[in-house]
Amino acid sequence: MSPLLETLTVTRTELLRILRNARVLVLLLLFGTCTALIGLVVGLLTRSLDTQGPEAAAAASAGILGFLVGEDGAALHHLSELPLLVPLVFRATLIFLPLFIALLGYDQLSGEVSTGSVRYLAVRSRRGSILIGKFLAQALVMGVLLALVLLGLFVAGAGLRPGLDLVGYAAAAGRFWIGGVAFAFGYLALTALSSAATSGPGSSLLLNVGALFGFWLLDAIGGRAALLHRMGGAASWTEAIRWLSPSAYASGVLGSSSALLTSAAAYATFGALFLAAAWLVFRARDL
């Protein structure tokens, strides 16, 4: 059997495994609830801005959008055409998305290694096909989950601003989805690596969450140094370490086309590195 067919067969089986498990439904509900709660808070915030008059509201919105995407003029322009709720909630969603990805896929390999059932696959398939097949299934499910959550978000946003240009609005939704998928790719690969390197679901989740914390720490330390530098402080080498963390590229997901491309390229690179590491580990390990 060709590696491609082998991979697709594993993907199909993994999809069945995910879809027959109640976990994906629970995660969708949790994901949706978190998004809705953030939306509620943001909705209340924007409503209070609206009460301060159109000019004050516009200025506050511009400030918030500037906080999200920096000085990216093109991004500020296209985001200002959306209800503020939409980019703000989407950006907040990106903060907890890596944790949902970890919860969705932490046991994709480690669960089967711990019970020994991976041996039924490994005796007749290349290990690379098993790894990539399972990864693809996780990516497909995450792509659909993201689409559902974005659909809900954009529908809710449309209710807040009647008379929207629907074509442009739908294009923005598609753009957000592409950005979200690129973002998720990097973290899905990190989850695959954690699962490939461990022999039990618990240790896989722990490793995944530990890695997320480590990356967050890199981003926080580097970001703080960069902020101090911008405020007139001395330049520090620690500014650069934030770029070693995937989360440093999250704002680009909402940015202009070039920022989105840069972010997508960064997540593709992180994803490829994590997947390559996962393949090396899984190929060499005992099953």
Place this chain on the structure above:
Amino acid sequence: MRTVDAALSFDGVTRRYGSTVALDRVSFQVRPGSCHGLVGPNGAGKTTTFALAAGFLRAGTGTIRVLGREPRDRGPHRPRIGVLPQDAALPAYLDVGTLLTTWARLSGDPRPEAAARVALERVQLPEAWDASPRALSHGVAKRVALAQALLGEPALLLLDEPTAGLDPRAAAEVRTLLAGLRGQRTVIISSHNLAELERLCDAVTVLDHGKVVQDGTLAEVTRRGAEFSVQITRGDVPLPELRTLPGVARMELSPAGQLAVGLAPDAPPADDVIAAVLEALLARGVRISGLTQGSSLEQRVLDVTSGPGPQSG
């Protein structure tokens, strides 16, 4: 036997788990088409040997060849092997039919569902098609796992404890199935049921504490051509007279009435010596209830092995 002619060959294979040596310079070969037993106490290294042959583990040193290829080769010319792992649980997320069909597809079967149904029928479990692995008893799950090992018409079957946990009827059915495979494909069986192996296997390798302590055909290991014993029920055994018979090198009579006879290396054919001993006994009016050639495999394994090793398998 040249390496290329062996269905499975281990040459100086060592495997450690941390500081524990699971296999220590293990070498043996399995003839194509034979049924080969792998025996030894718990911790002898049997399961490690299986896992190495299946490509689940890497050897520290030494060379392993499975059907002439590296055991981890899963490329287009991969060795066609079927494996019944000892401790692997069936995945609980799909029903038995879907699992077997998926595995048959991965094994390269052009009609995976039909192949899966045939495999289930071979283990007498067609009714398990729609069952969830969670709902299966240990014995039924073991037979489903055996069915998966048969998928893809493997040239080499590695079966780790195939009848462990089965009720007597199911175990007998599995033994009949395995006996039917003799000559069609190479079968390697690990089992603590030595009587079962004695019935099924042509050759055995005995492992103890990670080392090969006995290896050869069943006749060689059980010394069928080198000794026999006669069970005496009544009468005086003329030991001095019997010891003078041609080919007799050693003769002992146990208090339980078992007359053990060892043959000299240059003895006439064992059948002739047996006939001469029996004639002499019957001529003296000694009553006999049985005759056994060689030792039982169980006795030989007990003779050449010590207690359990440091780890299972």
